[in-house]
Amino acid sequence: MKKIYVLDTSVLLDDPNAIYAFEDNEVVIPTVVLEEIDSKKRLGDDLGRNARRISRTLDKFREYGNLNKGIHLETGGTLRIEINHRNLKQVRHYFHEVNNDNLILAVALNLQLEEKEKESPKEVILVSKDILVRIKADTLGVAAQDYLSDKIVRFDDMYRGYEIINVPTLIIDKFYNDGFLDTTISPFNKYIFYPHQFLILKDELGSSKSAIVYYDSHMRKLFPLHSGDKAIWGIYPRNAQQKMALELLLDDNIPLVTLTGRAGTGKTLLALVAGLYKTEELSLYRKLLVARPVVPLGKDIGYLPGDKEEKLRPWMQPIYDNLEFIFNKHEGNDIEDIVAGIRGLEVEALTFIRGRSIPNEFIIIDEAQNLTKHEVKTIVSRVGENSKIVLVGDPEQIDHPYLDSTNNGLTYVIEKFKDYEEAGHVMFEKGERSRLAELAAKIL
Structure with a gap:
């Protein structure tokens, strides 16, 4: 009927x-x-x-x-x-x-x-x-x-960028002894892996033995992480997902990285640390460009007093908070003086970068969950030669009136790019801001 x-x-x-x-x-x-x-x-x-x-x-x-x-x-x-x-x-x-x-x-x-x-x-x-x-x-x-045809994926089925697999103790021992694992052996041969996907191997008998590995799609093998526990500009990765994120952020062969998770999980902080390290210390990129949507996206900010920088400051304050945390640990100087002294750092509203061609830059788009599929396509397609773009956001925290956790631009990019070598993704699970912040993110 x-x-x-x-x-x-x-x-x-x-x-x-x-x-x-x-x-x-x-x-x-x-x-x-x-x-x-x-x-x-x-x-x-x-x-x-x-x-x-x-x-x-x-x-x-x-x-x-x-x-x-x-x-x-x-x-x-x-x-x-x-x-x-x-x-x-x-x-x-x-x-x-x-x-x-x-x-x-x-x-x-x-x-x-x-x-x-x-x-x-x-x-x-x-x-x-x-x-x-x-x-x-x-x-x-x-x-x-609800209108479901625009749903990219069910929220519970979203790609996390990693899997937790229980394996025999011998498998973990073999990994540490040989420095790699072949995915043709059991139990890995029953899984389908995506490029740059991570695995957390745990002892099936419940011991403390474990390993974090990543999948090399060319060799079809599992290898240890390169970044490990080393500090970048005084910032150490505090959990497994942060280690995975740094692995992707520091790999210049991956031009697109997506990081998702609740507030306080360290997504933006790690992206900024990696960007500063690559631009200021290694000089691999000409500039670190940090942008976020002015919420609501696309609205004029002209009603705020002052010049463009003064108008943008309220919207960009979360970025400056992260920079202050990084530089207070690294330098101990006033954040305004430090930011002014870094020629390669540009903090911008997303409104002002749409339509530009951006070559040889490390680009961070914060709050990317507030982008539509069309907007995220416009931005990612503007990334120029030798540039790297990092999309950061929380799909559960949407400010756009017609978007939700399953049809926003960030989720769209994650699901569309998970099969490609050019992209890597990690979903953060554990909050590191404070015990109170992590509890609030879970229960409020």
């Missing part, structure tokens, strides 16, 4: 191609959705871009027939703009306010009531990325679901 899908504005602003995602079913767009899209089309960010794209698509569809009566889609389904069924009489029994959300709910509810009077009624489903709209629809007895 075919179904009727009523699309909320949030779906089309998130994915302008959403109308093609419902196979041979009927897709309905309430007129109030068009009004909301029209209000967004002048924005300079991704919402505006998507609003303009769906507007052009609908305008093209007018060539195929009357959108009010419905047109056929190449998927086998139909699309129509619903100008009726906006009567709020039924909805106002539960929700008294007249607003756009309730008008969309009214369309779905009235269509459902109309279908129930037919001999072969179709199921009406409201599709929205707005959680409260779905809850309100459920209250009205209307089936509602």
Whole structure:
């Protein structure tokens, strides 16, 4: 039985191609959705871009027939703009306010009531990325679901960059004796490994014996880490994931590194340490460029007083906090003087680096979970020759209204690049800021 899908504005602003995602079913767009899209089309960010794209698509569809009566889609389904069924009489029994959300709910509810009077009624489903709209629809007895076609991966299935494997003690002893392990032997031959993936080998009998190894996809062998426990600018890796991250950050053959984890796990700190080491001490890169989105991304920061640097300072303060921690350990001088004295360090808002070509630089993009798939593509595709880019963020902490842990740009890059030699990833697990910070990240 075919179904009727009523699309909320949030779906089309998130994915302008959403109308093609419902196979041979009927897709309905309430007129109030068009009004909301029209209000967004002048924005300079991704919402505006998507609003303009769906507007052009609908305008093209007018060539195929009357959108009010419905047109056929190449998927086998139909699309129509619903100008009726906006009567709020039924909805106002539960929700008294007249607003756009309730008008969309009214369309779905009235269509459902109309279908129930037919001999072969179709199921009406409201599709929205707005959680409260779905809850309100459920209250009205209307089936509602999230838009899932933009999901890259289930959160629990996200690539971590490493696996924990229990092995016989003899395997761990063999690794330390030979300096490598062949992945054709048991138990490794039953696993599929990704380039630069790490393994934590633990004794299956429960002893303290363990080893951290990484997978070389060319030789198909497991090798020890090069970085080990050595300090970089006075900063030591404190746990297994931090050791893995430094391995990727210090490897010049890996131009793309992604680091995820909760606040306080050391992602940004290690990226900055590695960047400073590579640019200031080894001079392997011309500049260390650190950027983060001005949240909400794409908004003007002109209302803040002062010049550009003074305006950016509140948004960039987390970067300066990490730099202060590094340099207080390393130099003991005032952070302002140190930062001013480093010619190769540039701290910038993401707004100001989009569109640039960036060769021979070590680039760190902090809070990358607030990027859309389009924005992250724009940024990574601007990386020039001999540059390295590090994307850092927490997919569970999203500030963008139409993104979540599974459809943001950072998760998109991780999943798309995990099969390629050019990229490496580590998901941090343990907080190192303080016991209180780690507890807060878990329970709050």
